[in-house]
Amino acid sequence: MLQRALVVLAAAFFIFIGWVIYLANTGQKAVFFDLVAAIPYGDKVGHFCLFGLLTLFINLAFKFKTFVVAGYTIYYAAAIVATFVVLEELSQYFVETRTLDFIDLVADFMGIAFFSGISVWLSKRLYPIKN
Template identity: 30%
Template sequence: MEEIPPAKEKRSLTILALLYLALFLTILWLAYTDQLPAFLGDIPAHDKIAHVVLYAVAAYLGHRICRYHRFSLAGRQIPTFPALFTLFTVSEELGQFLAPSRSLDAIDLVASFAGIVLGWWLAERNRKSEA
């Protein structure tokens, strides 16, 4: 199997992350404007599954784009992108309290956190396989 040059891989990953950001923001906008497709309501736990998948992919791509960067807090190494994305997630979920078409849901928050942890873990696993 032919190895992809690092510059080309980084460029491809950046393009993929930007496309995913556009998708993520579109889904967020559709949710806030109550325009998500009606058929999703026919799928049991669709919103919980979506939270895990959407947040896992975002955390995976973000952690890789940030080159697995970490910062030190109270003697522990904290992954930068997952930490910042967690703060965004909490803010976004709390903001739903103010949106007429949305509702604050602790289980959604747990599903989002699970997705962030899964995405971080997959990115770390990918990093170890690259080494």
């Protein structure tokens, strides 16, 4: 039951982010945009939090599943979200209401890394290794 709720949370948050991207791409206004504009560096904080939390929620939904590349353990969630943010940021080049911004991408990756760190800590508490 809890696992199903975590999957729904991750999916709902992804849909929310998709909606926000749609609003931005179509030049529509939303209260979120006004809130972000009122906070110093709000856009960057928003990128950090949105994609970091998405990483955490997907990690929870996937029970912290990982894979190994060149000796590095990587969360599936981090790889999925990283791929998504790169594609989404690059797509902004082709949308006249958006601006391709490398610093947004840096904020995205900082959020992914930070919340992956939280995931490491959390996974050890939720799924301890038994000897």
